Structures are given as C-alpha cells and as structure tokens.
Amino acid sequence: MPELPEVETIRRRLANILPGKKIAKFQVLKAKSFIGQASALFGATIVTISRRAKILRIKLKTDSDSANLLIHLKMTGQLIYLDSTGKKVGGGHPTADWINQLPSKHTRIIFNFTDHSKLFFNDQRIFGWIKLMTDREVENEWQKYGPDINTPHLTAKYLSTSWQRKKIPVKLALMDNQIVTGIGNIYASEALYAAKINPQRPAKSLTMAEVKNLLAKTQAIINHSIELGGTTFDGSFVNIHGFAGQYQKQLKVYQQDGRLCPVCGTKIKKVKLAGRSTFYCDTCQK
DNA sequence: CGGATTGTTCTTCC
DNA sequence: CGGAAGAACAATCC
Numbered sequence: 445m446p447e448l449p450e451v452e453t454i455r456r457r458l459a460n461i462l463p464g465k466k467i468a469k470f471q472v473l474k475a476k477s478f479i480g481q482a483s484a485l486f487g488a489t490i491v492t493i494s495r496r497a498k499i500l501r502i503k504l505k506t507d508s509d510s511a512n513l514l515i516h517l518k519m520t521g522q523l524i525y526l527d528s529t530g531k532k533v534g535g536g537h538p539t540a541d542w543i544n545q546l547p548s549k550h551t552r553i554i555f556n557f558t559d560h561s562k563l564f565f566n567d568q569r570i571f572g573w574i575k576l577m578t579d580r581e582v583e584n585e586w587q588k589y590g591p592d593i594n595t596p597h598l599t600a601k602y603l604s605t606s607w608q609r610k611k612i613p614v615k616l617a618l619m620d621n622q623i624v625t626g627i628g629n630i631y632a633s634e635a636l637y638a639a640k641i642n643p644q645r646p647a648k649s650l651t652m653a654e655v656k657n658l659l660a661k662t663q664a665i666i667n668h669s670i671e672l673g674g675t676t677f678d679g680s681f682v683n684i685h686g687f688a689g690q691y692q693k694q695l696k697v698y699q700q701d702g703r704l705c706p707v708c709g710t711k712i713k714k715v716k717l718a719g720r721s722t723f724y725c726d727t728c729q730k
Numbered sequence: 731c732g733g734a735t736t737g738t739t740c741t742t743c744c
Numbered sequence: 745c746g747g748a749a750g751a752a753c754a755a756t757c758c
Contacts, residue, residue: 446736498737519736520755550755569754571737612748621738629736677736718749721734 446517448593448626449669450681450689451498454523457684459493461525462502462563466490469556477552477567480576484511497589497625501582512582514575520550521565521572525684528560563684593626594666600656607655610647613717617647618662626666630675630698633723635662637697642729643722644715668694697723 446454470485472478488504488511495501500515500523515523524546546564547554553565553574565574577585590606591598606623607614615632617623627635636643638661641654650658674681674689677699682688696706701714705725715722 450736516737518738518753568756569735571753610747616748619737675736681736719751720736 446498446521446674446681447628447631448498449631449666449691450674451495451500451517452670453674453683453689454517455493455495455500458500458502458523458525458563461561461684462490462493464490465557465559465561467504467555468558469554471554471556472552473547473554474552474567474570476570477565477572478574478576480574484576485513496586497592497621498628499585510579512577512579514577514582514585515565516572517567518569518571518573520568522567522682523684524564524566524682524686526562526564530562589621589625590623591625593624594663594670598624598659598663600652600659603659604650604652604655607647607650612647613644614641614647614650614658615643615717615722618658627662629720629722630695631662631665631669633698634665634696637724637729638662638665640729642726643717643724697725699723 466487466489467485470482472482484506485504488506491503491505493500493502498516502513502515504511504513515521517523526546546562548566550566550568551564552567552570555563555565557563565572591602603624607617610617615636618627618632618635619629633643635658639654639658641650641658669675669689669691672690672694673683673687675691675695676682676688677692697712700712701723703712704710705712705728708725708727710725710727712723713726715724
C-alpha cells in the first residue's frame with residue numbers, strides 16, 4: 445500500500461546500500477513485471493536512488509551509456525534486500541516468516557549483484573512494474589506529475605488555483621497526481637481529519653485559509669510518517685529488510701470506523717468516494 | 731460466494 | 745474539449 449512515506453522509507457535504505465553495486469544477473473520471473481531489455485542491464489553499476497511521486501528511480505551507469513530503472517510498487521509491491529550471506533540486515537519490527545524464504549511465490553524480479561547480495565521485487569497482485577528508461581524518457585515521465593506534497597516551496601495558492609474549478613470531493617482532488625503527488629487513500633483521510641475538513645466537500649468550496657491549513661497538516665503528517673518508517677497493515681508494507689512501519693499507531697480515522705473520535709468522542713464514519721473507503725468525523729470535520 | 735483491499739490508467743459519458 | 749464517473753488490472757482474504 446505504499447504512498448509517499450512508504451516509498452521514501454524504502455528509498456532511504458536503498459540509498460545507503462545500493463550505490464556502487466554492479467548487476468551480475470537480472471532475473472525476470474514474471475514478464476509482465478518488467479518493461480525493457482533485461483540484457484541491457486548486465487554489468488551496469490548503480491549510481492543513485494531517488495524518488496518522484498511514488499516512483500523510485502535507480503540511476504545506472506553502463507560502459508557506454510546511462511540508464512534508469514523506474515520502480516512502481518502500486519498496491520502490493522515490495523523490495524527486499526539480502527546481503528551476501530543471504531541474511532536480511534537492519535533493525536525494526538519483524539513481520540512474517542516468508543521473508544526468510546526468498547524467492548517467494550510472489551517474487552517477480554531478482555537483482556543479483558556481483559558481491560552476491562540480492563534485491564527481490566515481490567508483488568502479489570502484479571500491478572507494480574520495473575521499467576528501463578533513458579534519461580530523456582524519465583524526464584518525460586516526470587512531466588505527467590504535479591509537485592510532491594512534501595516539496596518545501598509548494599504553496600496553498602497553487603493548490604487553491606488548481607482546485608478552483610473542481611467540483612469533485614476535496615479528498616479526490618488531494619489524491620489527483622496531476623495536481624500534487626504522494627497522497628494516497630490513507631493519508632488523504634488523515635490529512636482532512638487533521639485540517640477539520642469534510643472529505644466530501646467540493647474542492648472549489650475551500651477557502652484559502654482552509655487550503656493553507658490543509659497543506660500544512662498534510663505535509664506534517666507525511667513527514668511524521670516518514671520519520672516512523674511508514675504505515676503497515678497486516679504486514680503488507682515492509683521496508684527492504686522486511687520490517688513494518690510504525691505510523692499505523694498514529695492513525696486517527698483511517699480504518700477506525702466505529703471507534704470514537706479522539707477529539708469529540710463521535711463515532712468515526714466510513715463512506716465511499718470514487719469506490720474508495722473514506723473515514724472522517726462528522727462532528728469535527730465541516 | 732459476495733465484498734473488500736493499498737494505485738493508476740483507460741474508457742465512456744455528458 | 746475537459747471534467748467526472750466507473751471499470752479494469754490480479755490475487756487474495758474474510
């Protein structure tokens with residue numbers, strides 16, 4: 445279920461481990477999961493790991509050229525790293541046993557590095573992908589997206605202008621990648637709760653003060669979740685060492701329907717917006 | 731067996 | 745043409 449904080453959690457750990465490693469073998473176990481020529485990756489060296497929206501970018505250097513692997517985990521993708529001894533490393537809260545038996549039945553792609561360490565791309569539902577792209581293709585890809593929600597210079601004025609003709613519920617506007625990226629179903633509900641705005645309000649109905657507050661609250665939640673290593677439900681999101689995030693303990697409304705609002709004691713409501721579950725407090729959020 | 735599940739893209743309709 | 749709604753993608757789990 446990775447949203448921006450979960451993908452960023454993965455990025456930070458990969459950035460500490462992968463640069464300098466050389467690909468000895470790139471195994472595609474599921475053709476649908478990889479777009480590109482796998483043979484082009486042989487001998488490539490990893491340079492940097494960055495992130496845009498919910499997409500990871502691994503910059504590569506080959507003998508003659510530069511190349512990039514873009515990775516989108518979609519809903520069930522995972523990246524798990526095993527060191528040269530075949531063990532996972534790093535701290536955190538252990539999840540299920542399957543992590544000790546890789547490749548698993550959901551492993552779609554395996555990076556084998558020359559130092560015998562490995563990176564596994566697991567994806568139960570096969571919505572996620574890894575794509576080989578040139579620098580130019582990556583730049584074109586980035587054009588499709590608005591700025592990241594945690595961009596420091598993102599302004600309320602930009603959001604307000606983008607939303608001024610939008611009749612759609614503000615929750616959907618917040619999740620529109622062409623306007624702003626990184627917010628998925630979980631953090632959209634949490635951010636609107638923190639800003640005391642009803643998720644069903646038309647986006648255009650928000651005042652500038654409300655947009656300003658919503659932006660600040662959303663950024664604070666995203667940054668707090670990054671600090672805690674993201675949100676994990678049922679072990680579905682894990683970092684590259686197979687450990688859960690801790691932000692789920694901070695959730696105020698998401699999947700809390702029936703429980704009481706921590707501020708006013710009203711029962712948290714659950715409704716559907718564009719087919720997605722949406723959680724809010726009818727008393728606090730206006 | 732029906733309904734639900736994280737993200738994104740495509741189609742269809744107005 | 746743009747905006748909005750809904751389906752589709754695949755595999756579970758309850």
